[in-house]
Amino acid sequence: MTVVAAVVRTVGLTKDYGPVLALDALTLEIGPGITGLVGANGAGKSTFLKILLGLVEPTGGRAEVLGHDIAAEGGAIRARVGYLPEHDCLPPDVSASDFTVHLAMMSGLPRVAARERAAEVLRHVGLAEERYRPMGGYSTGMRQKAKLAQALAHDPQLVLLDEPTNGLDPAARDEMLGLVQRIGRDFGIAVIVTSHLLGELERVSDHVVVLDGGQLLRASRTDEFLDATGSLLVEVLGDDAQRRMLEALAAAGVSAAARGGMLSIDVTDGAGDVHDLIRDTAGDLGLGLVRIQADHRRIEDVFAEPAGGAR
Amino acid sequence: MTDPTSATPEGRSVIHDLGYRPYTGARLGEGSIARALAVTGFRNAFGLGRSGRSKVLPFVLLALNLFPAVIVGGVMVLIGLDELPISYAQYASTTQVILGIFVASQAPVLFSRDLRHGTISLYLARPLRASTYALARWAALLAATLVFLLLPIVLLYAVALLGELDVTEQTREAGVAVALAVLLALVLTGIAGLISSWSTRRGFAVVATIAVLLIGNGIVTAVQGISSEEGRSDVGEVAGLFSPYSLYRGLATAWADVDALTPPTSAGMEALYALVLVGLSAACLGGLVWRYRRVASA
Incomplete structure (x- = not known):
């Protein structure tokens, strides 16, 4: 994909x-593809x-989603954005099929189109025959799939999961992560x-944004997070191999x-x-040289570093 | 898709994967969405589009509500009276308990369910504004209540015409009863909706609504009875302002052929009754809109 326009x-x-500063002067740009938003509970995600979504009014700053201003064009944003909330949101006495049709209509699709779309997205998320059963009897995995189906029902340009x-x-x-990956890569929907x-x-995810205490800790491509740290890991075999090698x-x-x-060998030069x-x-x-490999970091390491102190 | 098998991570058999197809058709505006929500809500109020069990109560109540009108129809046909044994406007007062139970039991279906199960967040994440959502839900309950109130009037009117009663007189009386029914439906919808929107528990909403409607009416009726006995009907007149049913009765007595204990006696009092009825309905609707705006930004 060669799209450049920022999604957010x-x-x-x-x-x-008031007592809590949920977001603190957050300035960032999120592009197409899959963006992971990481942070502890209460980090402001x-x-x-x-x-x-235009549901909560910011106390300062501004934001654009899909080119629409959140303050003025909330309706236009919500028409083209899908949302999977964190908490439970499924009525127990309705089937996933009826529910998805209804919510597709609530996004502005005519009834016939809503039926077609619902059947299609339920197939994509992997709800088969059980889609006709009341959702009250679903397992957690099935419930999450139903929630995902309603978020995709109206063919959004961006889904917030x-x-x-x-x-x-x-x-x-694993199945859910596979679905997220398909939505971003195969369906061409920004996530x-x-x-x-x-x-x-x-x-x-292609990109990772790390929030901490409402502040942007770091935003970059996932592979940059996982980039070689500038050191090599070497394993050697032999009598007192490590000390002699050192x-x-x-x-x-x-x-x-x-x-x-x-x-661990510093290779900066x-x-x-x-x-x-x-x-x-x-x-x-x-000595027997068993392996030489780049020392990859993990995203967790970002938190171990002092804020803002990337590499 | 480059690899069709990637669609079946657990290797489940799928005949053919068409891949994802974007939707390019029409996207309707807020008005159409609100209409769709109101229609669905109206159907849900009668249990349609819900489980089989949830159809029982509304339809049993509807049948009970129509039962007297059917009896009246039979009597009219068999005996041929020269006037209806029960007037159009009197009917709603006669079946007020059934009506109250219907409104109290079905308002939570429209207002509490989405809050209880968190579904409200899915509605709010869609183009509909919170206030439009509230209005659509309110319109659905209003329509369902009107069906409840207007069906007997229509039935009685048909019976009256079949019994060859005076068409002009019957039409005028039925017209007044329809106007009164609309006023009553507005206030019942407002009160029941507002109570349900503040309660995520269905049982609590039902009990609270029944308490406000029926027990409130019982207290007002008792006060009116005592004041009438004691020759202080002015007290009863004022007491009548405090319950939807007594407001309805008061206006029905003033405008139609209905007997009540202490009806409003002056034109000013009549106007006050009507004003309270309309004002209460408007206040409840305003409260509903306010409530959902708050839910949206919570």
């Missing part, structure tokens, strides 16, 4: 609830989504998905440190040379 753009977005994997067992979570589980978003490397002017069963140096050093010492 905020400038100094602030929501002050849900408030942010509600502001984007608030903790879609909440309460799911590992198998159902903003929140989670407090970082590992999940690491897998499915000493030899230090003598060669390369700073290294033991980490678990591996050596010229990676190519260091690779050769490691190979040669190990060869000279008669």
Whole structure:
């Protein structure tokens, strides 16, 4: 996809609830594809989504969704945005089929079109025969699928998924994450998905936005988060291999440190040379070189660092 | 889709995956959406589009409500009276308990359910504004209540015409009764809707509405009875302002051929009765809109 237009753009977005500052001058741009919104509970994720829907009025700043201003064109935004709320929202005595048809109509689709769309999205989310049963008897996984179906019923350009994997067992979570990935990649719908589980978003999202205490901690592409940290992990085998390797490397002017069963080697100055140096050093010492790999970070590491202190 | 098997992560058998097709058809505006919501709400109030069990109560009540009118019809046909044994405007007072139970039991269907199950957040995330949502729900309950109130009038009117009673007189009386029924429906819808919108528990809403409508009426009737006995009908007149049913009775006595204990006696009092009825309805509707605006921004 070569689309450039930002799906969401905020400038100094602030929501002050009096005692609580939910969003603190948030300025960011979210593009197409799948964007993971990460933060602990109370970091301002849900408030942010509600502001984007035009449901909650910000106390300061402004925001645009799909090119529409949230303050003036809330209706136009909500017509083309799908929303999966975090909490339960399904009436128990209605079938998923009837429910999805009704909510598609509530998004402005005529009845016949709503029926077709409902049948289609229910098939996509994987609700088969059970779609005709009252939702009160659904498992958590089925309920989340029904919630996802209603968010997609009107073919939105953007879906906001608030903790879609909440309460799911590992198998159902994998299935839901697979669906999120399909929505973003195959359906061509922009996705903003929140989670407090970082590992999940690491897998499915193209971009990650990290919120902490209503402030933007970091926003970048997921692979940048996972980028090589500028160090190599090396594993060597042999008598007292680690210590001898460390000493030899230090003598060669390369700073290294033991980490678990591996050596972490700083390669900030010229990676190519260091690779050769490691190979040669190990060869000279008669050690078995088991592996050399880039040291990838995990999204969790962002929280371990002081705020704003990326790499 | 490049890989059709990716659609079936657990390897479940799927005949053919068409892939995702975007929707390119019409998208209707807020007016059409509100109309669709009101129609669905109207059907839901009678249990249509819901489980089989939920149809029982509204239709039993509707049948009970029509029963006297059917009896009157039979009597008219068999005996051939020269006037209806029960006047159009009197009918709603006679069946007020059934009417009260209907409104009290079905208002939560329209107003409490979405709040209780959190479905309201899905409506609010759609183009409909919170105030339009409230208006559409209110219109649905109003229409259902009107069906309840107007069907007997229509039935009696048909019977009267079949019994060859004076058409002009019957039309005039039925017309007044329809106007009164609309006023009553407005106030009942407003009160029951407002109570239900503040309660996520259906049972609580039902009990509270019945208490306000029927017990309130009972208290007012008692006060009116005592004041009439004591020769202080002016007290009863004022007391009549405090319950929807007594307001209805008062106006029905003034405008149509209905007997009440302490009806409004002056034109000013009549106007006050009408004003309170309309004002109360408007206030309740305003309260409903306000309530859902608050829910939206919560």
